[in-house]
Amino acid sequence: MITLQNINKIFQTKDGVVNAVNGVDLNIEKGEIFGIIGYSGAGKSTLIRMLNMLERPTEGSVNINGNQLTKLNGRKLREARQNIGMIFQHFNLLWSRTVRENISFPLEISGFEKEEREQRVSELIQLVGLEGRGDSYPAQLSGGQKQRVGIARALANKPDILLCDEATSALDPKTTDSILSLLVDINQKLGLTIVLITHEMHVIRKICHRVAVMEDGRIVEQGPVLEVFKTPKQRITKEFVKQVTEPEETDETIQHLVNGSDTNTVVKLTFVGGSTERPLITELIRSFNVSVNILQGKISQTRDGAYGTLFIQFEGDPGELERAIQFITEQDVEVEVINNANKSIS
Ligand SMILES: Nc1ncnc2c1ncn2[C@@H]1O[C@H](COP(=O)(O)OP(=O)(O)OP(=O)(O)O)[C@@H](O)[C@H]1O
Numbered sequence: 001m002i003t004l005q006n007i008n009k010i011f012q013t014k015d016g017v018v019n020a021v022n023g024v025d026l027n028i029e030k031g032e033i034f035g036i037i038g039y040s041g042a043g044k045s046t047l048i049r050m051l052n053m054l055e056r057p058t059e060g061s062v063n064i065n066g067n068q069l070t071k072l073n074g075r076k077l078r079e080a081r082q083n084i085g086m087i088f089q090h091f092n093l094l095w096s097r098t099v100r101e102n103i104s105f106p107l108e109i110s111g112f113e114k115e116e117r118e119q120r121v122s123e124l125i126q127l128v129g130l131e132g133r134g135d136s137y138p139a140q141l142s143g144g145q146k147q148r149v150g151i152a153r154a155l156a157n158k159p160d161i162l163l164c165d166e167a168t169s170a171l172d173p174k175t176t177d178s179i180l181s182l183l184v185d186i187n188q189k190l191g192l193t194i195v196l197i198t199h200e201m202h203v204i205r206k207i208c209h210r211v212a213v214m215e216d217g218r219i220v221e222q223g224p225v226l227e228v229f230k231t232p233k234q235r236i237t238k239e240f241v242k243q244v245t246e247p248e249e250t251d252e253t254i255q256h257l258v259n260g261s262d263t264n265t266v267v268k269l270t271f272v273g274g275s276t277e278r279p280l281i282t283e284l285i286r287s288f289n290v291s292v293n294i295l296q297g298k299i300s301q302t303r304d305g306a307y308g309t310l311f312i313q314f315e316g317d318p319g320e321l322e323r324a325i326q327f328i329t330e331q332d333v334e335v336e337v338i339n340n341a342n343k344s345i346s
């Protein structure tokens, strides 16, 4: 549905040449939620803005639904753009217009009659959960509500694609979740293809099917989210994955746990999709004569299963501990014994 081939973007600035995007190839499927993650300055915004020609590539082609956007101009380009909605970190609403008038704006530009516009605006207000707020001005709304207006406006012309440039970065975690749920909802209801960029791995793990990691204008790694979580290859990918799967200061805390625990066995469990931690722990306590103490952990739920680490402390006789550990390994969970009280450790 979206194919980028060898995309380059070079900016000429007073300080010299900036190669913001450098040789990017990308394929995004219809109906997919595709995430692009990277640190500030990686070229994410520049890349996403080339999907609707807000920015023209210096080199390469952007193909959407078989249409070479890079070759279009004028009316043809405007028509193609109507099929691509976009939302922004700071909403970009018209402050002197009400919610209804903001959502109606793209419909006016497309030349819809008043009656049709009003009908469509009412549908959109309902879709994004802004019933009763249609006559408010943006300044009277919370951040989450403003982004709902942004989403409704972006969907006004019934696009196939929605581009999101850090759409939740100005929102608190709870509001972020509600906006992410809305995006999943419209992805499923409308079959909308969503391309989002973010610097937060939480956003990726919560709603994306696939992710691409961007660094210095290049895509350095990509794949299904759980796959990338399980086997991150690049250093930068490992850093992002750590944000959601490992407790902070792991090395230090493990050392502390090991030192303080000479009578117990400490194990690190790594969940790699499928299994979740709670049923496993319950099962351990129920089926084996061991006591289990959860020390710390960070388990993240992706769309395709759980991923993360959990440190637990075991107490029980050696044979029973061994059987319990054997049982865990049979559950698709990696086990690493960090401190075994029953064998002397050096
Ligand atoms: N219009 C422009 N003129 C000159 N340089 C630009 C322009 N837009 C972006 N750049 C440069 O291109 C590089 C990539 O910028 P871009 O905004 O795409 O990064 P980003 O990944 O979106 O960062 P952030 O997370 O901070 O939004 C940066 O070095 C930036 O300074």
Ligand SMILES: [Mg+2]
Pocket: 044, 045, 046
């Ligand atoms: Mg940006």
